[in-house]
Amino acid sequence: MEKDQTDNATHAAPVRLAFRVSYLGSRFFGSQMQASSRTVEGEFVAACQRLSLFEDWREAGFLFAGRTDRGVHATGQVAAFTTAAPDRAIQTINTRLPPDCWCTGYAEVPPQFHPRFDARSRTYRYFYAERPRDVEPMKIAAAAFLGIHNFSSFARVEDRNPLRTILRISVMETDGFVCLEVTAESFLWHQVRSMAAALYLVGNGEAETDSIARLLTSPGEKTLQPAPAEGLILYETDCGITWNPLSPHERSSGFVRNLCRHHALMEHICRAVKPE
Incomplete structure (x- = not known):
């Protein structure tokens, strides 16, 4: 009888889980799995395999909601996979992820859930390392992005449809940035x-407030150099999920505290030693 119970537990019906994922992108070569580089997907899959949540990530239907480039961070990435050990996944996933990646929420989702295709929208935040001279023109210029536009001047399009729909956009000041x-x-x-x-050029007086509208109505005439990746956060992915909260492991909490302390110290030192 005990053996039957053990077998039943081992061969429990698979459950599809979604996790809301945060990470600091500085030490990752992007989110998408690569054979020879450290990536967020690679670390996540390795953690799941160490926990015996699945053997083959393809068979488990492991997916992220989207890719982020090297150096880009996230508070609202979404991962999903199917496992026969959902309780173990929920209780232990944060103990096996590296300190610069952790889950803040989980949910059981339908078997066919696809975090990329089921995403209703994605929200990014970009923090400028250097303050522009005037924020008000940026706010005015940003409104031109709203709606459906051809973004050939604002993206690497390749063979994809250049039309994208901007639902909301704002320029604001938060935490001194x-x-x-x-x-x-x-x-x-x-x-x-x-x-x-493009908006930074407007804020610095290097471009007019109507420059955004002109680039949108003449797509592809000029391709802009992207701002540095370090300021970008995938802030939220809306998949219509109500998340159950998960607490990060102390390794991640301690890692972030130490990182904050280190950069605060380096800011102080740079101010002390900077050349006049």
Whole structure:
């Protein structure tokens, strides 16, 4: 009888789980799995395999909601996979992920759930390392992005449809930084960073407030250099999920605390030793 119970537990019906994922992108070569580089997907799959949540990530239907480039961070990435050990996944996933990646929420989802195709929208935030001279023109210029536009001048399009729908956009000040927040159904490669770069030129007086509208109505005539990746966060992916909260492991909490302390110290030292 005990053996039957053990077998039943081992061969429990598979459950599809979704996780809301945060990571600091500085030490990752992007999110998408690569054979010879450290990536978020690669670390996540390795953690799941160490926990025996699945053997083959393809058979488990392991998916992320989208890719982020090297150096880009996230608070709202979504991962999904199917496992016969959902309780173990929920209880232990944060103990096996590296300190610069952790889950903040989970949910049981339908077997066919696809975090990329089922995403209703994605929200990014871009924090400018250097403050522009005037934020108000940026706010005016940003409004031109709203709606459906051809983003050939603001992205690496290749063979994809250049039309994208911007649902919400704002330029705001938070925690001492100027921040661009933009929500769309989907984005092209480098799109948000190029939008951020264009708005920075406006804020610095290097471009007129109507320059955004001109680039949108004459797509492809000029391709903008994207802003640096370090300021970009995949802030939220809306898949219509109500998340159950998950607490990060102390390794991740301690890693972030130490990182904050290190950069605060380096800011102080740089101010002390900077050349006059």
